[in-house]
Amino acid sequence: MQRVLSDQLPRYVGETVTVAGWVHRRRVLANVTFVIIRDRAGLLQVVTTGQEAPAEEQVVSVTGRVVRHGGVELVEPEFTVLAQAEAPPVELFRPTVKASLPVLLDHAAVTLRHPARRSVFAASAAAVRAFRAALDAQGFTEVFTPKIVGSATESGADVFELDYFGEKAYLAQSPQFYKQTMVGVFERVYEVGPVFRAEPHDTSRHLATYTSLDAELGFVEDHRDVMAVLTEVIRAMVAAVREHGRPVDLPGEIPTLHFRDALRMVGAPEDEPDLAPEHERALGEWAAGTHGSDFVFVEGYPMRKRPFYTHPQPDDPRWSNSFDLLFRGVELVTGGQRLHRYADYLAAVPDPEPLEGYLEAFRHGMPPHGGFAIGLERFMARVTGAANVRETVLFPRDLHRLAP
Amino acid sequence: MQRVLSDQLPRYVGETVTVAGWVHRRRVLANVTFVIIRDRAGLLQVVTTGQEAPAEEQVVSVTGRVVRHGGVELVEPEFTVLAQAEAPPVELFRPTVKASLPVLLDHAAVTLRHPARRSVFAASAAAVRAFRAALDAQGFTEVFTPKIVGSATESGADVFELDYFGEKAYLAQSPQFYKQTMVGVFERVYEVGPVFRAEPHDTSRHLATYTSLDAELGFVEDHRDVMAVLTEVIRAMVAAVREHGRPVDLPGEIPTLHFRDALRMVGAPEDEPDLAPEHERALGEWAAGTHGSDFVFVEGYPMRKRPFYTHPQPDDPRWSNSFDLLFRGVELVTGGQRLHRYADYLAAVPDPEPLEGYLEAFRHGMPPHGGFAIGLERFMARVTGAANVRETVLFPRDLHRLAP
Numbered sequence: 001m002q003r004v005l006s007d008q009l010p011r012y013v014g015e016t017v018t019v020a021g022w023v024h025r026r027r028v029l030a031n032v033t034f035v036i037i038r039d040r041a042g043l044l045q046v047v048t049t050g051q052e053a054p055a056e057e058q059v060v061s062v063t064g065r066v067v068r069h070g071g072v073e074l075v076e077p078e079f080t081v082l083a084q085a086e087a088p089p090v091e092l093f094r095p096t097v098k099a100s101l102p103v104l105l106d107h108a109a110v111t112l113r114h115p116a117r118r119s120v121f122a123a124s125a126a127a128v129r130a131f132r133a134a135l136d137a138q139g140f141t142e143v144f145t146p147k148i149v150g151s152a153t154e155s156g157a158d159v160f161e162l163d164y165f166g167e168k169a170y171l172a173q174s175p176q177f178y179k180q181t182m183v184g185v186f187e188r189v190y191e192v193g194p195v196f197r198a199e200p201h202d203t204s205r206h207l208a209t210y211t212s213l214d215a216e217l218g219f220v221e222d223h224r225d226v227m228a229v230l231t232e233v234i235r236a237m238v239a240a241v242r243e244h245g246r247p248v249d250l251p252g253e254i255p256t257l258h259f260r261d262a263l264r265m266v267g268a269p270e271d272e273p274d275l276a277p278e279h280e281r282a283l284g285e286w287a288a289g290t291h292g293s294d295f296v297f298v299e300g301y302p303m304r305k306r307p308f309y310t311h312p313q314p315d316d317p318r319w320s321n322s323f324d325l326l327f328r329g330v331e332l333v334t335g336g337q338r339l340h341r342y343a344d345y346l347a348a349v350p351d352p353e354p355l356e357g358y359l360e361a362f363r364h365g366m367p368p369h370g371g372f373a374i375g376l377e378r379f380m381a382r383v384t385g386a387a388n389v390r391e392t393v394l395f396p397r398d399l400h401r402l403a404p
Numbered sequence: 405m406q407r408v409l410s411d412q413l414p415r416y417v418g419e420t421v422t423v424a425g426w427v428h429r430r431r432v433l434a435n436v437t438f439v440i441i442r443d444r445a446g447l448l449q450v451v452t453t454g455q456e457a458p459a460e461e462q463v464v465s466v467t468g469r470v471v472r473h474g475g476v477e478l479v480e481p482e483f484t485v486l487a488q489a490e491a492p493p494v495e496l497f498r499p500t501v502k503a504s505l506p507v508l509l510d511h512a513a514v515t516l517r518h519p520a521r522r523s524v525f526a527a528s529a530a531a532v533r534a535f536r537a538a539l540d541a542q543g544f545t546e547v548f549t550p551k552i553v554g555s556a557t558e559s560g561a562d563v564f565e566l567d568y569f570g571e572k573a574y575l576a577q578s579p580q581f582y583k584q585t586m587v588g589v590f591e592r593v594y595e596v597g598p599v600f601r602a603e604p605h606d607t608s609r610h611l612a613t614y615t616s617l618d619a620e621l622g623f624v625e626d627h628r629d630v631m632a633v634l635t636e637v638i639r640a641m642v643a644a645v646r647e648h649g650r651p652v653d654l655p656g657e658i659p660t661l662h663f664r665d666a667l668r669m670v671g672a673p674e675d676e677p678d679l680a681p682e683h684e685r686a687l688g689e690w691a692a693g694t695h696g697s698d699f700v701f702v703e704g705y706p707m708r709k710r711p712f713y714t715h716p717q718p719d720d721p722r723w724s725n726s727f728d729l730l731f732r733g734v735e736l737v738t739g740g741q742r743l744h745r746y747a748d749y750l751a752a753v754p755d756p757e758p759l760e761g762y763l764e765a766f767r768h769g770m771p772p773h774g775g776f777a778i779g780l781e782r783f784m785a786r787v788t789g790a791a792n793v794r795e796t797v798l799f800p801r802d803l804h805r806l807a808p
Contacts, residue, residue: 003623020623022588022769040543040591057769082623083744085769109765112589121589125546132533139444142529144615144780146799147551147598148564150806160552162566162575164612165602165803171552171566178799181808185516185525187444193597194551198569208568211548219407219424219486340487357808361513365426365461365489376548395550395582395761399569402554404585404761 006044020061025093045073057085123244130240141186145178151354171196177358179216190215204388208397216371223321223337226370256297284329299323311337335372410448424465429497449477461489527648534644545590549582555758575600581762583620594619608792620775627725627741630774660701688733703727715741739776
C-alpha cells in the first residue's frame, strides 16, 4: 500500500491508509494507548486499545482507518516494526530538548530529530535556496572553487595546514580570490560552500568551519551597487525563514550609516579603527528603534582595518568603499568594492609571487567589482536567537570538537 | 546611462545606448575597425572609422547608436577604458582555444573567459540547479555536513591528513555517513559539496577533490526506489544541459542489467568481481545501440566489492542491492540500498568505536534507506566529450597541481 504522509491524512478520512515514521511518543493509559508518529511532514496520532504498541524511536509503518476526532487520527492500527530502537539519550517528545549543549551535540544523530532542532535546519535550507534563487534571477552563475590551496590566502594566520602528496597545502579560508577571478569570466558569480578557519578562540561565536554564502559582481559603480544586490538577497532569505515561522524585521530600505557617524552615534573615540561588539549592539538597537529594522549597514570602514584588495573611498582614502551588514546588533556580512586595476594590486601586495594565479586576472583586464560573504550559521543564530552559533550547525567543528 | 547587455541590443535599434564588457576581438582594416565586445550575455559588434579602438581584453564601456545591419551593431562609438589589459596568454577570439591542457589550466584565470570554456561551466551550474530542483520537488532537504572528520571514513586509504589544533584529522572522502544519519532527521536529504581523495593516480579520470552530488532517502522498498529517484534527477540534469546546447540521449526508461547478466553480455568470466573499463564501454555501446540510451544501470554488484554498509540482495546474499549508473560507457553514479538495522552494522563493522557517532543513528532507529552520489565533473566530462576530466573543473587539483 502506498505510504501517506502525516500532512496528507485529512484527505483520507474514512479510508484505510498506511503511514510510516518514528514513534515520537507512546502514552499508555488504562484502556487506550496513544502513539504519535513522526514523519518528514510532521506528527500524527494513532489510537489503539489493547494491542501492544511500539516504544519511542522504533521505526514503524502503521495501517489503519483515518477518522476525524477533533483533529484527524488513525484508529484500529496494525503496526509493523521496520527497525528496533533503543531508548534515545534525550526525550524527543518533550516540547523543548532538555539537554546541555555538549549533550545535544554529542548525540546529534538523535537530538537533531527533535522537531525544534530539525526546524532550524529546515529554515536554514530554505534560506540557502532563497539566496541562490535571488542571485539566479539577477544573472549570477554558481561556481565551485578549490578548498585546498597552495598558499594561505587572506592572511597567514588561523589556517589549517595539510599534507598534499608530500607538499604543504592549506584549507581555503574563503573563496575570495577565486570569486573575484570568476568575475572576469561570468561577471556575476556566487558560491555556497565550506570555509575553514583555524580559530584558536573558544567562544559562542567561533567555528573552525562554516558555510559561507559568497557573491561577487562586476561593472559596479561602487560598493552601493553591491549593497543593493545584498539587500535583495537578504530580503529573499528573510522571506524564506518567515515562511518557517521565524519573524524578522526588514523595512523597504536598510538604514545605512558611515563608519565615522556610527562611531559618533555610539560615543566611541573618532580614531577607533573598528566597531566593538557593544558598539554593534548599540547600532542594532538604534536601527530597530528608529527604523523598525533588524538590519543596519555600516559603510566606509577605515582602510587600515580592511584587507589589501579593498577599494578606498575616492574622495577620502582613509575610508574604504566597504561595508558590514549588522543583523540584530551582530556583524553578519562583510563586503565592499575591490581594487580592479593591476597596478593597484602591485602597489597593495608586498609579495606578488604566491598570488600569481590571482593577479593574472587583473593583469588581463578586470572591471570595477565588489561582493560580499554571508555566514549561514551566523544568520541562522540571529534568526533563531540561539545563544551559541553551534546550535545552528548540524555537526559543528571547533577548537575542542571533531566528532560526531 | 544604464548599461545594456549584448542580448538586449535588438530592442534598442535607432537609440543610443551604453554597453560594457571586454574587447573580445579588434580587427583594424584600412577604413574601418571592428571591435567585438564580450559581456555575460554574449558578443556584440561595434564598428568605428578613424578613431583609435582599444585592444583585446581591455575592459570598456561603449556608448553608441544601435543600427540593424544584417545583425544588430553599435556605430559611432565612444569608448571608455575601465581597465587596461596586457595581451592574453592565448588568443581568446579564436573559435577554439589553441593551447595544451597544462597551459589552459595554468592560465585558468584568463582561458576560462573563452566562450567555449565558459559554456562548460554555465552548463555545469545549470545541471546542479536541476539536481537540486528535482530533489526539492520530491521533499528532500539540503544539508551541510562536516568536511573535517576525526576518523578516515569509508576506508583508511587515499585520505588527506590534517593538523587539527594539534590533533590528527582527515578531509572527508564523502558525506556518506552524515547523509545516512540525516535520513533519521529529514528522511530525504541531499548535499552538494567538495569531497577529497588523496588519489595517487595520475590519469585523465582522477582528481584530488571534486564536487559530489549526494542524495539519500528513507522508507524505500529496496534499491529500485533509489534508482527511480536517480532517474528523475538525471532527467532534470539532462534537460538542463540540453538547454545549453549539449545533446544527451535519455529514453523514457533507463535500461537495467543485473551484474551477472552484464558479465555474460560482455563475455567476462562469471567470477569477475567488478566491471573493467572495457566492459563498461561495451555496455555503453549496447545501451546506445539497442535502447537509444546514453545511460545504463547495472545492479546487483557482488557484496565483496561494495562497502560495508551495502544491503545484500535478499534472495542471494552473494549479490547486493546496489547499482552503478554508466553514462556513455563510464561509471557516473554509485548507489544502492544500505543496511539499516543496528545489529547488521555491529556484524559488518570490525571496530565500531571510531564510528560511534554514525552508529548511534542506527541504534536509535533508522528506516530502510538508500542513496547515490553523482560526480559533477565526471557528468560534465561525458556531456562535453572532454578527453580529460580536468577540463570540467575551474581550478583542478591533482597529484601534481595545487595552483592556480
